[in-house]
Amino acid sequence: MxxxxxxxxxxxxxxxxxxxxxxxxxxxxxxxxxxxxxxxxxxxxxxxxxxxxxxxxxxxxxxxxxxxxxxxxxxxxxxxxxxxxxxxxxxxxxxxxxxxxxxxxxxxxxxxxxxxxxxTEPYHIRALNMTIEPEQKLVSVHGIPLALTQTEFDILWLLAKRPERTFTREELLERIWGLDFDGDIRTVDSHIKNLREKLREMDVDPIATVWGAGYKFVVNTSDGKI
Incomplete structure (x- = not known):
């Protein structure tokens, strides 16, 4: 307000x-x-x-x-x-x-x-040929479904909605796991690593590490969302 x-x-x-x-x-x-x-x-x-x-x-x-x-x-x-x-x-x-x-x-x-x-509408990222469907929690690349865990989907969806916006590890921990989570902050790195491996298997690599800060979603196009 x-x-x-x-x-x-x-x-x-x-x-x-x-x-x-x-x-x-x-x-x-x-x-x-x-x-x-x-x-x-x-x-x-x-x-x-x-x-x-x-x-x-x-x-x-x-x-x-x-x-x-x-x-x-x-x-x-x-x-x-x-x-x-x-x-x-x-x-x-x-x-x-x-x-x-x-x-x-x-x-x-x-x-x-x-x-x-x-x-709830599908989110299309033309440069990556990726579609994210938040209601069904589904992701496809080149029309092929990508098998993600609930946490991996939540991380991808959060980052993709704000491309080029850097999220700190602490912020990701709070937004994805909640304020009551008492685990280690390295939990974020572990899930990001697994998510990246799955994306790279589909020949896309949109998650960038911002050294000393956190992670962000990168789309090399001027009109990522259509």
Missing amino acids: VDDEAPMRQLLKIYLTNAGYTISEASNGEVALSEIEAETYHMIILDLMMPGMSGWEACKEIRAIEPELPILMLTARTSIEDKVQGLSMGADDYLTKPFDGRELVARVQSLLRRSVGTE
Whole structure:
């Protein structure tokens, strides 16, 4: 959630954490963009009237980075013109202040349901002739199914969704195995090694080691996702 007013961020946090969501905060558009480039988020709640980068500008920049990320504009600007402008600039929904917490949660749930729906569509990577089907948890290369374990699939899917984005070992451990996992961090390296061997058997090698940092998914094309 992006809002320059700390009391508003606290109010949003109360409503949404009570509804079961994990929340990150940004006090302005610049901080939000930095966070979005560094982490994976499922949705953005965006204020319009902020110092520095406005919500309008932030929305445009976010769309350039994450074309499919749901954006809910939350603002005191109530005119039809503002609402039309916000939706035209890429927002998926527009809610005015003051608002009812129940409506806020309902809007968030609706946007996330629609977003999750797009996640079930096959993900095609033309340069590798690879298809990833998240709903069935299937991967094929050159039309040939690739036998992966559940963990190997989860790692591949996480990396492939954010090509060129480096994930640290600690981040992979947290996202794939969960915060409660008490195993060794070398578990990540072991699963990456096995996954790479299976991919190389299919003559593809998209997972790169970023020395001293972690791993990333590399596609040598300008239009990897189609």
